[in-house]
Amino acid sequence: MTDTLIKVxxxxSPYNNENIHNRWHPDIPMACWVKPGHDFILETYDWTGGFIKNDDSADDVRDIDLSIVHFLSGPVGVEGAExxxxxxxxxxxxxxxxESLWGFNGFFSKNNGGGFLTEFFPHAQKSIWDIQGMFTKSRHVPGVNYAGLIHPGLIGCLPSHDLLEQWNSxxxxxxxxxxxxxxxxxxxPFPSTAHMGKLTGDAKAAAAMTGARTVPPREHGGNCDIKDLSRGSKIFFPVYVKGAGLSVGDLHFSQGDGEITFCGAIEMAGWVHMKVELIKGGMxxxxxxxxxxxxSPITPNYxxxxxxxxxxxDNSGKxxxxxxxxxxxxxxxxxxxxLTKFGYSPSQAYSxxxxAPVQGHISGxxxxxxxxxxLWLPTDIFEFDIKPNALGPTIFINGGATMPISFDKE
Known part of the structure; x- marks a missing residue:
């Protein structure tokens, strides 16, 4: 049996779990240690630590304090890593x-996080997706059903002090x-909501002052949101501190290239089974x-x-x-x-x-x-034909389901 080294x-609250952290800092102690060649399981919260609920209101997406995220499981120390x-x-x-076979997708308010298309979708919205084995569908976005490409949105190793200073500067x-x-x-850095794992007292306070937020990808990996980094993938991470300090979280059941809605995947709580090895001097x-x-060798076959x-x-002609x-x-x-020509609202289409496992390409x-x-949109995810024809689009989505929306507070 493979050991589950971190449980949630x-x-x-993730703040009550000393094997969880939400900042990057080299002084965060290792939550556990493993030897090269060993495999293990880490359980994870969803990236908000349970703040977003399985309901029909987007108030939680509107009101979340984004300084709390992301909640990561780790760091895992690897013996011999230098x-x-x-x-x-x-x-x-x-x-x-x-116990949590569902996930959520959301658009953040422009005034609280924003997103890739925030000028066009400035208010908080949310859709809930049920996980049914390897497939998912949503009560808020009808007419689609697709296989998940499950992956960690966020995975990486601890930075050195020098690298952390570069990031912050x-x-x-x-x-x-x-x-x-x-x-x-x-x-x-925002120390008041920092969770620094096993660090306590003055050491925690000092590290929280400079602990890097987990929002962007950086040299160590981090929040890259790569949908193809799924089951069967092999990743080669640069090591910047003794023990490496591997952490993971922000699990996604499915996502399109770019995670364009910012909270743009189907976010979920879950577990990751992984194995580690070392290449000495590999950098x-x-x-x-x-x-x-x-x-991964396993991808949805669309x-x-x-x-x-x-x-x-742009839309203004600039x-x-x-x-x-x-x-x-x-x-x-x-x-x-x-997609609006088939009866979807713009928000449902954006979700x-x-x-969905759309592909994004830099073509020229x-x-x-x-x-x-x-943007490559797989047609087989739809329960009706969306391809153009001489008769024009038929409206297959006739009202009913809508996405919850919350307008910004005054």
């Missing part, structure tokens, strides 16, 4: 906790260019400063797609120079507009793009002034 009780090594992590299996410099921006340009041997990985193009011209971000926004907006970056990005 979904009825208890700075400069590569930590090899095999994701052997991932699943939802049996460069992100604060960015914030300083427009400190009043809504949503903000980055998230600086220098292979010239690696960011993680690399081999994708082969028929509608592909939506976008270029570097021209950008080879801006892939704008191009991908336009590809997403074009797909959303298309589909954030949760050389033809000035427009980059071309594409």
């Amino acid at each position: 009780d979904l009825k208890e 700075p400069g090594d590569l930590l090899v992590v095999d994701l052997l299996d991932i699943g939802a906790k049996q 460069r992100e604060q410099a960015l914030i300083d260019t427009n400190p009043q921006r809504v949503p903000p340009l980055a998230n600086p 220098e041997k292979y010239g690696i400063k960011n993680p690399i990985f081999q994708p 082969k028929d797609y509608l592909i939506f193009e976008g270029i570097s011209v 021209q950008y120079y080879l801006d892939v971000n704008v191009a991908y926004q336009q590809a997403c907006l074009n797909a959303i507009e298309y 589909i793009l954030g949760t 970056v050389v033809d000035i002034p427009n980059s071309c990005a594409t």
Whole structure:
């Protein structure tokens, strides 16, 4: 039997669990230790620690204090790991906790987190998705049913003190260019809601002052939200501290490329079965400063797609120079507009793009002034035909189900 090294009780606050943390800092003690070659299981909270509920209100998405996230299980120390090594992590299996076979997708309010299309969807909204074996469907977004590509949105190793200082310095410099921006340009340390694992007292207070927020991906891995980092993947992480300090959380049942709704996957509580190995001196041997990985051999078998193009011209007609971000926004907006012709609300269509296994591609970056990005929408996830034909679209979604929405407080 494989040992479960970290367990979580979904009825208890993650702040009461010393094997959980929500900041990156090299002084966070290891929650447990393993030897290279060993496999083990870690249980995880959903990334909000249970704040988002399985109900028909989006008030929780609107009101969440985003300084509390993400709640991560770990760090796991690996015996013999030294700075400069590569930590090899095999994701052997991932699943939802049996007492919590559901997940949520949400759009954050522009005034509290925002998202990729926040200018078009400025208010908090939520959809709940039931997990039925390897498939999922939602009472809030009818007409779709698809296989999950289960993966950790967030996985990485502890930074060194020098690397942590680099993160904080460069992100604060960015914030300083427009400190009043809504949503903000980055998230600086915020000690009052920091959970630092086994650290207590003055050591905890000192580390919380500089502990890096878990929101972005960085050199150590972190919140990369890569949907193909699923069961069967192998990841090579740079090691920056003795013991490596591997942590994981933010599990997703399914997600589209880009996690475009920010809370953009089907977020869930669950468990990860993994194995670790070491490549001594691997960072220098292979010239690696960011993680690399081999994708899962298990992926949803969708082969028929509608592909939506976008270029570097925004909705107002403003021209950008080879801006892939704008191009991908336009590809997403074009797909959303298309799906509304079948009876979906724009919010329901947006939720589909954030949760279904859509593919995002950078299709062209050389033809000035427009980059071309594409969004690949699998047609087989729909319970009706969405392909164009001479008769025009038939409205298959006739009202009824809607996504809960909460408007910003005055």
